[in-house]
Amino acid sequence: MKIVDLIYFNAGGGHRATAVALGAVLRQRKPEWQVRLVNLFEVLDPQNRYRSITGSAPEDWYNKRLARGWTIGMAPELKLLQTVIRLAHRPLVKQFQQHWAQTEPDLVVSLVPNFNRALFESLASALPGVPHVTMLTDLADVPPNFWIEPDQDQHFICGTPKAVEQARALGHAEERIHATSGMIIRPDFYDVIRLDRARERHRYGLDPLRPTGVVLFGGHGSKAMLGIAKKLAESTQLILFCGHNKALARQLRALPQRAPRLVIEFSLDIPCYMRLADFFIGKPGPGSISEAVQQGLPVIVVENAWTMPQERYNAAWVRDNHLGIVHGSFRTIDRAVAQLLSQFEKFRVSVRSIDNRALFEVPEILDDILDEATRIHSDEAQAACHPPRFLRTSSSAAAAASTSASLSD
Structure with a gap:
């Protein structure tokens, strides 16, 4: 059974709503998969220390601001948040590494912005070969370092041509950019x-x-x-x-x-x-x-x-x-x-005229990504068991020479 983790948080509600909707259709269409919804902040703070100190979850202040309409000035605040995340990069990676080592997913799908560099690097080091997918829950990226990070060998799922072009502009390979016909919405x-x-x-x-x-x-x-x-x-x-x-x-x-x-x-x-x-x-x-x-x-x-x-x-x-x-x-x-x-x-x-089928397109995209990862892993395992002939010949010659030297001694 393949384990698929959907990473979300509760800031704004849209990320969790996407995770719940996608999780529901994955369980229906891919019953052989184990789909887990993973709250990012529960990974970062498993002891719930933030709530015990402040009396609220990390997202609560953000959600209250949305409810009161206090959204002016969020652009500079976003830059400040991204600076804090960059400064905390090493401890974030370490925390995520420990989580991946304990939970061992076969595929990780991030539905959150800002943390994808740390998520990718931690997964690549803890579980090499496990694919990391960033699925934008916005119609477009807000560069730099929001949804689409450069120089990461990962997959992106984009709901608009604008987001596809943004991924291309950052140099990502065409085969790792997956276009859908819109945003994920509830079934x-x-x-x-x-x-x-x-x-x-x-x-x-x-x-x-x-x-x-x-x-x-x-x-x-x-x-x-x-x-x-x-x-x-x-x-x-x-x-x-x-x-x-x-x-x-x-x-x-x-x-x-x-x-x-x-x-x-x-x-x-x-x-x-x-x-x-x-x-x-x-x-x-x-x-x-x-x-x-x-x-x-x-x-x-x-x-x-x-x-x-x-x-x-x-x-x-x-x-x-x-x-x-x-x-x-x-x-x-x-x-x-x-x-x-x-x-x-x-x-x-x-x-x-808008025909949004993203909810049903994404499971097939993820299936293809998992199949590719499984094939690559199988090819690497087979290569390790059956090295090329010239390597086997060289190894045999080396072994024979070593045996001859031992006998002569």
Whole structure:
């Protein structure tokens, strides 16, 4: 049985969501594999010392910032984080080496940025020949040293032509760059469900005939949703997802409204609710906009100083593929909605042209990588057992000479 490790962390939620979705489809399609989800920070801090000292997980502060919309200034903070990781490179490698030696995976798939140099070097030294794969969970890299490291003999799985070109530009071999048709999203976004939208909207207190927007800012929501709800309270029917942010849900429910509004706390039924909507409003996260597009929803996103570095390309991807509207602020969300609805059919045709099958493409890519590694290992083992003829002849001659010398002594 082959052991496949999927490395993730909980910063932002998208990395874990990708690991869970990929793990589910791998177990279904490759039952002969043992698939393990490995939390990066549990490897680095197995005794949970950080939580015992601070009272929170390393990702909690980041997630709280996302929920409060405190994302301005993240570009210089990213550089600082990368500097700290470079300074801690040796102890990081040592910690990872110990982990690989104890757990002995046959394939490692990294779904996290920033740590891939340490992950690769530790795996190559602890378990030579075991492939390391970096699968970008963003639509593009944020060079340098974010997703794609130079001078590493490893594989990359890229969800856009932009990411493929970035890997090529850093000198990686073509056979180690694997293109997919998009981002990994949950399997249930591919389910075909016959739905009476008018009846379901009525059941939730929504107007069956009104254009409806779904508002989504990840698993913890965002205070930006309050401004959106206020701006659209008179004109636009909304479904708002607050995730684990119960305080935000209470605030949204308390806002005055004329247009119907449905506020949802944490739910696993996001695809079902999305099928009740006509368009998406949210931050340009790769997972959220990919899910919306999979459900046939044109999108409204913003790009400004608060947009995180790893999400800035996503707005360009929306524009270039004519998938919706990009504004500079949600303060103009009413105009963005009017603009989108005035060109709704055009955007919907473009959205429907996107055929994202990444969830089903990646298992075959990983299978090919594992097969190649197994073949190389088999060839090396066979070569060690059966050296070339000239080596065998030389060895025999040396042995004969040694025996003759011993007898003469």
